[in-house]
Amino acid sequence: MNFDKYIHRHWNTTFEKMSKSEVPTGAMGMFEITTFVHPHLFWLIEVESKIRQKTLHELDTSMKELCKQQSRDSATTFEAGDIVIVQYEGHLYRAILEYIGEQKSCSNGQYLCWLMDYGTLVESNTIFKSSPKIRKILPLSFQASLNNVVYTIQHLGFGETGNVVTKTEYLLSPTPPCHQASMDVLKTVRTIEFCVEEKDEGILFGDVIYKDKNGNKKSFKQYLLDKGIVGISEELFPDMKSFINEYREKNIQLIEKICKTSSNTISRRKACCDIKKKSIEEFEEVEISEEEMRRPRRRIRDANETDSLKSKSLSESNSSVSKSSRSHGNEQLDSFNTSPGQEDVSSQHELSSQAPSLSKSSKMAILRKKIEEKKANQKENTTLESSSSSGKGQGKCKITDVNKESGGKIELCPAGAERTFFGAQGVEKPKPTSETKPQSLNNRRSKPQATVPVSMETHQRRCAAQNGSPDSSTDSSSECKNNIANTFGDQSRKGLNYDGESLSLESKTSTSVSIRSASNMEIKPHCRCKVCDRWTKDQGWGEGGEFEKYKPKVKLIGESKHEFLKEGTDDAPSEILSVDYNSLTRLEKKAMPKLLVHSECLPSPVKELANVYLHPDIYQTLVQEECKVTRLVQTYAWPALLRNQHVFMVNGPHTGKTTAYLTTMCSFLVEKDERYSFTKKLSGAPIIVILCSNTERCRDVNDRARLIMGRNKARIELVEYPISHVNTTHIDMLITTPTIFVDLLKRRSVILNGLCHLVFEDGDNILNHYYPLIDIILEQTHKMLKNRHHSKSLQLIMCAEHWTKKITCVLQKLAAIPVVCIANYLEAAMYGKIQFSMRFMRSSAKPEMMKRLLKDTYKFTKSVIICNIAEVDELETTLIMSGIEAAVISEKLTVDETHLIEENWTKAPGGNYTGRSIQLTFIIIFVT
Ligand SMILES: Nc1ncnc2c1ncn2[C@@H]1O[C@H](COP(=O)(O)OP(=O)(O)OP(=O)(O)O)[C@@H](O)[C@H]1O
Structure with a gap:
């Protein structure tokens, strides 16, 4: 099933609806920028929106249900553009699959996913098939752009009177100082509002309003105008609009970098850690890892713990969440002791905040125990392929965002990854504009060839489909049964993440290798179809080299930003x-x-x-x-x-x-x-x-x-x-x-x-x-x-x-x-690749030779003859006798006469002669 089409149709329809009623033009809302690429490409999520919270809650429940049902026995394939459920740092998120990397080349995650409700890219190794119900809910992040401005660059030029003047040139692509200047402002502001002026193709066009240090509201557009980085151009802006999505598609690698690193200079990681920590302190939710989900036995074993988790249901009211979770500090400790699923360093933070009374030594003991358990699990995971069924766990998975309503603040850490966070204090409440408030991202995602071969059966199905057989995978009831590829690998991988600091490097490496090879075993190298070719003949997989260590962890589609040498043969012709x-x-x-x-x-x-x-x-x-x-x-x-x-x-x-x-x-x-x-x-x-x-x-x-x-x-x-x-x-x-x-x-x-x-x-x-x-x-x-x-x-x-x-x-x-x-x-x-040929002859033979050289070419070309002063008259006579008009320029002429002849020469098109007047012109330059 082509989900890409589905997404487009779906989003566009929704946006049409939204543009009619749900986001009135001129509406101001309080937003957070989750990803900022440049002033014409950034993503917002609405803060303080009850509708958003409700939708996320509903989504969370559905996703958990679905993931529980999914069995790892059934094989499934994913394609770029699919809406999937991604497991990232122990939480489930709805995402659009941007790219499927090759297992060997990806250390952080094989799947590059766009979290459509958070407007950010993450890598993960675990994805689940989504259901139509989940896909039907519209994205909760908004792609936005400044309105009616394009980029400017100033340079020197000649004015009307020939004087040197500064000229402003309009550009459609961002200039180098643009990003830095934008970040200078955005990283310092605490709140932003977005004034929607126009909506087009799912993108919100308007202006970002921020508060400066003194608390005065300022326009981001005006700031960039004052800096001379952008200029107002309503004529060029429509071109800019079409360029926005193109830029997004071509620069997915840049966007990924921005999402992953602090390249936009905002301390995203720190902001996220703070938010996460705060969120945990306030709500003290129990976080269940994917491993816990896959290990129902462990979870069931501790009934009290399960109960305690249940009591912390995500649907709890805000007021009771904090209280009840605090009262369950001990249960959480139990969960810590018994469950191996709590992973990553942040979860350790959580634990320390959840059990403040725990002594340091007992914490260490618990930690040691946990490591031992973890190691044992890793062994188990690598040997027992069929033992753990990923979706059968009774555990709960936390989407922090669902429960983060607190005093009008959003305490959100989407995907636990780096992202821009602008606090939302002290600003008037945004007007909720619609029930669903979704926004199309208008992602025109080019689908790579890559699919994930999971089993031979799936592969054969796909081969058959390539040969023209209808695809039977569209049955929605069977979708739910489908499981992700690489589940097995991920379990071990989780072990790797868990206690990442404590586990030895050796164990990490060996686990990782076994996961990869286990997955690769499922590929049949004898088949000659495109998919298999890609897997077996990929030239890059075994390569190592000087720059190998700098390679991005996930191979991405799209052009490289720093193209220096031409690649391939299909260069677009450019105008010189x-x-x-x-x-x-x-x-x-x-x-x-x-x-x-x-x-x-x-x-x-x-x-x-x-x-x-x-x-x-x-x-x-x-x-x-x-x-x-x-x-x-x-x-x-x-x-x-x-x-x-x-x-x-x-x-x-x-x-x-x-x-x-x-x-x-x-x-x-x-x-x-x-x-x-x-x-x-x-x-x-x-x-x-x-x-x-x-x-x-x-x-x-x-x-x-x-x-x-x-x-x-x-x-x-x-x-x-x-x-x-x-x-x-x-x-x-x-x-x-x-x-x-x-x-x-x-x-x-x-x-x-x-x-x-x-x-x-x-x-x-x-x-x-x-x-x-x-x-x-x-x-x-x-x-x-x-x-x-x-x-x-x-x-x-x-x-x-x-x-x-x-x-x-x-x-x-x-x-x-x-x-x-x-x-x-x-x-x-x-x-200009002019071809030279030399001939040596006597002076007397020159006119004849000249006639022969020119032959009929004078009818369509212009020629220049440079000769000695003594030869001019003779050459001119020869040309006239041959019917070829010549313009003779010599030292005898005045400057004005020379210019006049030059003008005639310039105007005369080669070979375009009319009647008697021969337009072919020769200039005989007189050399002394
Ligand atoms: N705009 C200018 N006005 C006056 N003098 C100049 C100017 N530009 C260069 N020069 C002088 O001309 C001399 C030759 O310049 P330069 O070495 O840059 O030429 P070049 O083309 O690089 O020569 P080469 O190819 O031999 O290295 C230098 O002494 C330099 O100071």
């Missing part, structure tokens, strides 16, 4: 722009620097050094060197370099290439603390690597860099052979040759993890001599970028005197098209 001189007026043409600039996005040219946004200290150094205006290649290269685009500069010697990139790099380094804060934790990880073809050049660049940096502190290091004694621990800028650099990498003296700028000082020479090494460096850099955990991309800078084939190769490898600046006509011709 260049300066269109034809559209310029004569004056503009005169003012424009004449060079070839090619890229997807052209920077505005900068003529005066004062308009290059270098750090003031660096600028000062340049001024002292009497640099005031930019050189030809620098006009475009400097702004592109400062915008962190890849830049390829080609021009002759001493034309300012090194100056352009070195000043930019030094400027970045002066602001190192703000720009590259992540490198503080890294050792031996240079931010900038400059590669030169020989050590002589390295020394020159090193001297220049130190000169430019002046008194500013930066660790610039020139590394030459021998490298054995070189201390590379703290390097910001590494200047060396490719050979030494590869040697340093092999010795692990330097690592690539901090690399943000890779420069080839004399690229043509380097590539000619060290192409295989460069290939390795680029590949390794690419691998590193795909695995590193901060959002900095890598800038590639290439300087060269000549455009060579090898440079073309590197250019074609890059995922992002670089800004190519070539200020030399001949090199520009090489770049």
Whole structure:
């Protein structure tokens, strides 16, 4: 059954309903942001909503019922997009299955699940099939976005009168400072409200209202507008809307990272721990682990305990919960003694809070006992495959959220994972807007091929389905009987989590391995269907390597954020722009620097050094060197370099290439603390690597860099052979040759993890001599970028005197098209792949040869002939006699006459001639 379709249809219908009545436009509600990606993509959950509490309670009861019934004997398969029940840190949650990872590659959990009622992603090893009743309840988290704003970026450009003005460009993707600026506010605020202005495709559009330190209400949108990060653009915003979901789909890995780590700088883990602790202190609920659920015998054995748990039913009223649970402190202690299911460190916290009178020694004794029991259970689990039936336990599973209503506060720890929490004190109560208040996430989830082969029977069914047989798995009554894959593995895994700190590493590893291999045994490798192929021929599974340890624990769908080199062959054709001189007026043409600039996005040219946004200290150094205006290649290269685009500069010697990139790099380094804060934790990880073809050049660049940096502190290091004694621990800028650099990498003296700028000082020479090494460096850099955990991309800078084939190769490898600046006509011709052929002849033979060369091509092409002064008249006569119109430009002409002829030449389209007037034009340039 295609649940994806179901979800869409279901959510859209609900949202239509909701948009009509349930969330009135302009409504303010008090919310918590659970996941914040950028101002156009974040998730909210409503706090203080009784309806939410009620729905969660109902869900909890149904999920527990269902999980109890599920038998692990029956096999089931899951597909990405299914709505499942996920067990996470001992609690059950409703989730959309985002991705099924391969067992070997996942240490935290094989299944990546979107908790649809909490708006966050978690990994788990245990999922259960949900029932139609559970699926029918609408998601309780809301995807939200700021309304009518897009991102902005400012740069220099020419005004109407040719003066330099600051121009604002609108962008549809977030700019680098956006996330930090948003976090600066969001991490400090205590409460947020969300003013809904519009609802579209299940997304709430509006504004976040927060309280500042003084308690004044502030608009988040206005804050970003004031900072110049976003701008109001109602025309562009519709494009932005369609982009929102695309961004979500493509950046699932980023979202996962945000959900898992504190990458949004809000101390999510701490917030969650505090909330959880508080929640436990207040309600003292008994937490039953999945293992307890699977071990009914243990639970039944202690009838008192079961009773006590029952008395703590989730449906208890708030007032009585706290009281009754406190009175059951001893029962909880019993449960602690007898049940091996209490897991993870947090449960130990719970226990300590639940039994304050317990002495330290008795706690230790209990703990020891518990560990022993746990170990025994692990053994049991790994040997008795059929003994424990996962769903038959009588235990209870806690969804903390169900019982967390307390004095209007939400004490929620969804999934026990890191998430943003904004307290909800002191703000007016949100208006409950609907009974169900669900919101479509509009997840257009691309379904990966991966399914989980659990048994041969299931597999055969699937193979049959692939061959066209109808899928019989849609029977809802049988769904409930289905069990999750890997239940067996999870039991052992639970043992691993439980007392994670106390158990020996050895036992953890062995348990984990046995689980994995046990599951893998169920795969039949002889079948040739796609699914089996994926399992048996997956090239990545056995690989280990330098960057293996940085691999995400779950393989995710979607593009990598740091794509550096092109992957695959299906590159979307991209539009390459260049300066269109034809559209310029004569004056503009005169003012424009004449060079070839090619890229997807052209920077505005900068003529005066004062308009290059270098750090003031660096600028000062340049001024002292009497640099005031930019050189030809620098006009475009400097702004592109400062915008962190890849830049390829080609021009002759001493034309300012090194100056352009070195000043930019030094400027970045002066602001190192703000720009590259992540490198503080890294050792031996240079931010900038400059590669030169020989050590002589390295020394020159090193001297220049130190000169430019002046008194500013930066660790610039020139590394030459021998490298054995070189201390590379703290390097910001590494200047060396490719050979030494590869040697340093092999010795692990330097690592690539901090690399943000890779420069080839004399690229043509380097590539000619060290192409295989460069290939390795680029590949390794690419691998590193795909695995590193901060959002900095890598800038590639290439300087060269000549455009060579090898440079073309590197250019074609890059995922992002670089800004190519070539200020030399001949090199520009090489770049344009102009074919040259040479012939030597006598002067007298020239006119004939010219006629032969041009032949009929003059009808559709334009040609340029460069000749000596003495030859001009003769050539012109020959052309006219052949019916070819020629425009002759020589020194005899005035400037105005030259311009007039040039204009005619420019306007004349090659080969498009009419009647008598031949549009083919030759310019004969007079060479003296
Ligand atoms: N905009 C400028 N105005 C004045 N002088 C400049 C400017 N840019 C660079 N220079 C000077 O020109 C000289 C050559 O510059 P630079 O070394 O950057 O050129 P290059 O193209 O990298 O040369 P090479 O390829 O030989 O290394 C330097 O002395 C530098 O100070």
